[in-house]
Amino acid sequence: MKVIWDNKIVDREEVKIDFEDRGYQFGDGIYEVIRIYNHMYFCLDDHIDRFFSSANKIEMNMLQSKNEIKILITALLKESGIKTGNLYIQMTRGNASPRDHTYPSQDVKPLLTGSITTAERNLEQLQTGIKTIITEDIRWLKCDIKMISLLGNIMLKHEAHKHNADEAILHRDQTVTECSSSNVAIVKDGAIYTHPDGNLILPGITKVVWRNCAKKLNIPVYEQAYSTADLLKADEVFCSSTTIEIMPVNQVDSQSFTVLKSNSIVKRLQECYKVEIVQQCGKLTN
Ligand SMILES: Cc1ncc(COP(=O)(O)O)c(C=O)c1O
Structure with a gap:
């Protein structure tokens, strides 16, 4: 299975998430779920807009543009071959050590991950x-x-x-x-x-x-x-x-x-x- 990890499409087995990632330690991150019908995303722009709006509300700096994220998830969808399903993407505030409630400095990079699973309409x-x-x-x-x-x-x-x-x-x-x-x-x-x-x-x-x-x-x-x-x-x-x-x-x-x-x-x-x-x-x- 291919997934998105750190801005790339990789085999799931390659993914390494540090235990000090702020998503893991604080739940410090945001996500979206986008529906897929006929190998296509439904309401894609609205979901990407809300993803960025959530990031903005928690003052998280996105490394990628909306278009770069769209290109990446479109490539993952093609790679998956899935016809009907759900894309899950999340962005955490990244890996900051030692653990500290304060938002980390700008050089700590947010981490994007994502995957697609088959889900038929019920x-x-x-x-x-x-x-x-x-x-x-x-x-x-x-x-x-x-x-x-x-x-x-x-x-x-x-x-x-x-x-x-x-x-x-x-x-x-x-x-x-x-x-x-x-x-x-x-x-x-x-x-x-x-x-x-x-x-x-x-x-x-x-x-x-x-x-x-x-x-x-x-x-x-x-x-x-x-x-x-x-x-x-x-x-x-x-x-x-x-x-x-x-x-x-x-x-x-x-x-x-x-x-x-x-x-x-x-x-x-x-x-x-x-x-x-x-x-x-x-x-x-x-
Ligand atoms: C708490 C909550 N409210 C509303 C929604 C519906 O949002 P959407 O229609 O964008 O999926 C969701 C979707 O996951 C949710 O988790």
């Missing part, structure tokens, strides 16, 4: 939906940074799994924010409600795509906070992310939701999302 789940729980958002207050320190998120995902659920819908003082690894929205009386961007959620790229779809379909979208009580009274609930696309929710705690009814807004968003994929990456075979 067609069955996109029809039947996922089960969720509501739980308190225990994370920090800079959730807009796509950072590799994901302990809060993984503890929340684990909580969901302990309840036999796929995803945790998070709240702060009963205001719904997002999920452990996706954004969440509700449909009520023909309109969509989702938490506004800001420091409490990750500005999802899938959310941008479905918002454009909603606009095309004349479905009103309100980026405004709503409560856990509103969530439970919703007509439809869905999560969105690069890997799960527009995913209907069939259960929130003990309450069931009927998924993809004939007049379903989630279904219409899914259809429009597929059109977007086809426009960017070509016809889907599944």
